[in-house]
Amino acid sequence: MSQKRLFLLDAFALIFRGYYALIKNPRINSKGQDTSAVMGFVNSLFDVIKRENPDHLAVAFDKQGSKDRLEIFPEYKANRDETPEAIKIAVPIIQEILKAMHIPIIERAGVEADDLIGTIAKQAEKEGYQTYMVTPDKDYAQLVSENIFMYRPARMGNGIEIWGIPEVQKRFEVERPEQVIDYLGMMGDAVDNIPGLPGVGDKTAKKFIAAYGSMEGLLANTDQLKGKMKEKVEANAELGLLSKKLATIILDCDVTFNAEDYEVSKPDIKKVSSIFEELEFRRLTDQLVKIFSEETSSTGTTGNKEVSKKQTSQAGAGQFSLFGDTEQPGETASHSSRKTIANTEHFYQSIAPGMAMKLFLQNLLKQENVCFDTETTGLDPLTAELVGIAFSWESGKGFYIPCPENREETQELIEQLRPFFEAENITKIGQNLKYDIKVLAKYDIEVKGVLFDTMLAHYLINPDMRHNMDVLAETYLNYSPVSITELIGKKGKNQLSFRQVPVDKQTEYAVEDADITFQLKEHFAPELIEASTISLFEDIEIPLLRVLAAMEVEGINLDKEFLQSLSNDLDNDIKDLEQKIYTEAGEEFNIASPKQLGIILFEKMKLVDKPKKTKTGQYSTAEDVLSYLAKDHEIIQNILDFRGLSKLKSTYVDALPNQINENTGRVHTDYMQTVAATGRLSSNNPNLQNIPIRTERGRQVRKAFVPRNEEYTLLAADYSQIELRIIAALSEEETMIEAFKNGEDIHASTAAKVFNVSLDEVSREQRSNAKTVNFGIIYGVSAFGLSNQTSLSRSEAKELIDTYYKTYPKLRNYMSEQVDFARENGYVQTVLGRRRYLKDINSANAIVRGAAERNAVNAPIQGSAADIIKIAMINIHNKLKEGNYKTKMLLQVHDELVFDVYKQELEVIKTLIKTEMENAYKLAVPLDVDLGLGNNWLEAH
Incomplete structure (x- = not known):
């Protein structure tokens, strides 16, 4: 009779592993729920069952930390980040799945999973079982014996590693697995906040164990150590012993191995399928049925089973053919x-x-x-x-x-x-x-x-x-x-x-x-x-695919000589800024080095009392940190300008000529439909969306984009304040709608109302502040944020926002309704039904929830603007094709379209473009399009 096998799963280790394995690619279902942690764990569970067909199985959970370890060291695990919301939500769901699968859950308040697993593994060993501890956590290596193994799942189903005694000996360079405790105690563990011996890392710990056998052996022979290492070990002897105790898995927890309780039995397939259906785990439902509806014939071949097989053969005479039922010749x-x-x-x-x-x-x-x-x-x-x-x-x-x-x-x-x-x-x-x-x-x-x-x-x-x-x-x-x-x-x-x-x-x-x-x-x-996105797919995204393909194949002409001239000018500007910065700093240094820059600004010049630091302990010189200080320190503004010009030169001015296609002599950007969750297009190689236009030098880059020849001119068509028009229409805010219908300057109109002055008395500063609020409201601007963007104090900014909402009450109601809709449905949508899922809208974390609430307001506005310009692009493309015009649509950047217009077609094309763009979608507010012409994109814009 073959030896019975027990598989014990470390729940949280597998849950965290599954969640972080998918962190860049989270599994979000149609309700906006992040199911990565659940999916990752269930995949690991199913993988074990499919591969191993175990006799006995159980899952251990941590509950309320380790009471014993916290009593002797209150800082144990103190530096761990807060558990992600998605994992907190996942745990009860996973436990519900396990109960429906009739898989025992091992859990004790104040006891960690590794202690529970260790205790049961040793008990099962005495009863003649082989135990496999399913976990990626290396700490379990200390428990490995002749009949206890570590079963380490690899990522994305790429097999498993089995650690028996030889593997542990090789991995940790120890004679006996128990010495892993000494290794962990000497090295410490940053994740669990186990201090270890100062100055002792992986290599030194292995050297000490080889020489002295254990922590106690090391401490008894410190006379053989030299220099600072001797001082450190002797001074921290008690810390070393404490660390070893913290690293030791407890083997006498209040839990008993009862073989009958852990026997694998057939799950309640209907109940598990119901949970999976709620989570939208369709493939896992299929797997569940497949695994448990058939009698599994595999025997436990741990570590030896082939993951996949491929056979290749030549198609010879009479071989099965896919052309039909008739066999075909060789x-x-x-x-x-x-x-x-x-x-x-x-x-x-x-x-x-x-x-x-x-x-x-x-x-x-x-x-x-x-x-x-x-x-x-x-x-x-x-x-x-x-x-x-x-x-x-x-x-x-x-x-x-x-x-x-x-x-x-x-x-x-x-x-x-x-x-x-x-x-x-x-x-x-x-x-x-x-x-x-x-x-x-x-x-x-x-x-x-x-x-x-x-x-x-x-x-x-x-x-x-x-x-x-x-x-x-x-x-x-x-x-x-x-x-x-x-x-x-x-x-x-x-x-x-x-x-x-x-x-x-x-x-x-x-x-x-x-x-x-x-x-x-x-x-x-x-x-x-x-x-409910089939019409978006068939009527917008698929037709747009053809439009973008045509635009990308067409490309746009570049003035290389102008770019070379601009590159030389930028070189001079950058050198001038370098000298200014060196003079202000009192020495030369590498301005592009965050480390050197931080020392100059915050140690030598002491520009702030408590400078912000990065996780590595360096001073932060990030854009947001420096921008906050720029108005008070000229050197900071010069550094920001230096960075801006250096990036402009390397990213665009020097890079664009290298992106010219040799066959066409033009640059061909690649538009991506599937990057921005709002529905906006993004572009790459070159990225035309990010060409800076707020600075003079940035705007000059647009001057390099020119018509194909003298028979053509560039035309830029730009939606005027489309996002404000959309929010006015969606919120049904009559005051704002009337201002747009009357063709008023919306920022001046807003300023007149919130500052309580007549339209002709609005100052430039009042209009500017009103403009900042108008656009800021869409992005959930706070009093603090508005204060940073304007000359207003925080209290003045708060007063302005409060007045703004009193002036436009329906706007505030609309924003609240959007957030409420998102909370109830898990998503918001554009005028055409494009959905933005907001998985954090009900988060207990106020910061995380606040970001989701801002998206609930912003996404329908941005997304609707994106939908409208896409409709315009499709309609214009079709009209140009039907009319067999020589004019071509070349670029789309945010709310702007750029055309290479054949001069003899100019008047017809201007009418065509303006008509199609302004009538792409009917809102309660008229859409307005500005047209510009020029010998380059800057002139046309």
């Missing part, structure tokens, strides 16, 4: 691959020329929905060459067409595929289709028909998550795709081109992408309907 496919993905058999084929291609095309054109994915030689779609195209129209099946290296031969091959790409009746599915559309445009292929982009779909379903395919596959399909670096290597001179990868591996990688994307489409299509 030339049907040049390569095929069977592999297991998400526990399902998959079959991928590469297509050879000739009969195979003919049969493939016949079948392809019969389909209604097809996912395709281009593989290229690089990341820039305007310079990359096609290497191959993958297709999938059925889950688990797909095809790959390799492209020849010769451009003309590839063009001939693509011509065979033209009927598919231009078929209006076939829906084309892809992940980031804009890239594929731009690649195919170089081969004179227009992708027609309905589009379904999984990246855009997920962005609308869950805007706060990341949207790359690997993350989506792991989240929704519970599958980790092959990484591109596995095929071509990491960045650097040794990285291969995808063309250099063997065709069989190209096939596996490319078709896997198409297959996964097809499966994601099946998953997301109903979710778009559930989230």
Whole structure:
């Protein structure tokens, strides 16, 4: 009879691990709830059950800290950050899941999980059990014995590590696992605030244990130590012994191992599924049913089980074919691959020329929905060459067409595929289709028909998550795709081109992408309907994808000579500022070094009494810290100007010429639809959104953007105060609405009302303050914030805000209603129904909750502005195309569109643009658009 095995899970270690593993990519459901901690823990639990089929299982929780350790050292764990709100919320949910799964929970007030697990592990060992402590926490290594092991889950399902005695000996360089206690006591632990011996780190602790065996052995032989180390160890002997005691896992807790209680039994699947449904864990529900509805045949093969298998074979005569039920001759496919993905058999084929291609095309054109994915030689779609195209129209099946290296031969091959790409009746599915559309445009292929982009779909379903395919596959399909670096290597001179990868591996990688994307489409299509975002997807984001692709392919002309001249001017400005700063500081130093700058400002010059410090103990010279001091110290303003000009020079003036495409002679920014949760577009390479326009030098960068030639002029069309117009309309604030309808200067109008003067008596300063409040209200400006942005004192700023709300009472009501709506629903939405989920809207932390409340007000305003300009872009693009105009739309920056206008079309185009932008969406307030013309973007703006 095989030895019975007990698995003990350290709940909080796994919960924290799951939460922080997803910290950059939190799992937020449609209610705005952060489910990362729950998902991370349940994945770990299911992984153990699937891999190990354990006989006995239990989960241990900490409760109210360690009473024993706090009694001897009150500062124990005192420096830990507050537990994240998402984890606090997760714990009762996890315990509810465990109860429904009939998995015992071990918990005692004032006792930590490691003490509970240690006590039970030793008791179970005496009863003949093998115990596996499931935790990433290295402290458990002290408990390892012949029958007690550490079971350390790796991240994202990439296997596990088993630590037995040999592994602990190697990891800590000890003879016996118990010596890990001495190691931890000597080294201390910053996380648990165990002090350790001053000056003793990992290497020294291992050296001491090798020489003296234990903490007590070290302290008995301090005469053998030298210098400062001897002084430190002797002076801190009691601290060392205390640290060892704190690091020792307690083995006599008030808990008893009862084998019957810990036996694994079938869960209440209905109840667990109900909890998962509430959390929107669809894949985990499928896993639950699969794990527990079948009799598991695996035996415990801890550490030896293969995670995945891949077999590759040549498609020979009579081999199964995906072209239909009929077996095809050997030339049907040049390569095929069977592999297991998400526990399902998959079959991928590469297509050879000739009969195979003919049969493939016949079948392809019969389909209604097809996912395709281009593989290229690089990341820039305007310079990359096609290497191959993958297709999938059925889950688990797909095809790959390799492209020849010769451009003309590839063009001939693509011509065979033209009927598919231009078929209006076939829906084309892809992940980031804009890239594929731009690649195919170089081969004179227009992708027609309905589009379904999984990246855009997920962005609308869950805007706060990341949207790359690997993350989506792991989240929704519970599958980790092959990484591109596995095929071509990491960045650097040794990285291969995808063309250099063997065709069989190209096939596996490319078709896997198409297959996964097809499966994601099946998953997301109903979710778009559930989230009421299907019209946004079909009417805004997908049409906009085509518009942006056209704009990016078009690009914009640059005046390189002007940029060189501006670079020289900036060099001189920066040198002048350097000399001023050195003179004010009384010495030369590296202004770009935060460390040196902090010493100069706060030690030598003593500009503030209690300077702010970073976590590393250095003086903080961050932008917000220096900005606060700038108006009182000329050197600070000069440093900020120095930084601004240096960044402007490196980021734009010197970088832009290097971003000119050699083939087109233009720069081609890349617009991203899925970055800003509000719905706003962002741009990259170059980032046109962040060109500073508040400084003279910053504005001059726009002067470098010019028309294509003398027959064209640049036209800039800018929505005037669109966010204020939107908030006036949404709040139904009549006073503000009337001001806009009457064409009044809204800032002067506001100033007249809040300062109680006539419109013609409003001073420049009053208008400026009113403008700051007008825009600040949208972002939840406080009296403190307003005071910093104006010359007003804090009390004056508070009075101005109070008066503002009295003047516009419906505005305040609207803001309160938005916050209330968010609290009840977990999200707010734009005029077109774009949702912004606010997971922290009911947080117990006032600062965190306050930020969510500000977003509840701001997101619908910003998002509605984004929606409106997107509608305008789509309509203008369509009108320009229908009219076969030479004029092109080039840029979108916030509320502004920039066009390259053919001069002979100017009058018609001006009317077209203004009409479409002002009528993109009907509000209670008229939309107003300012048009400007010029020989460069600065002139036009």
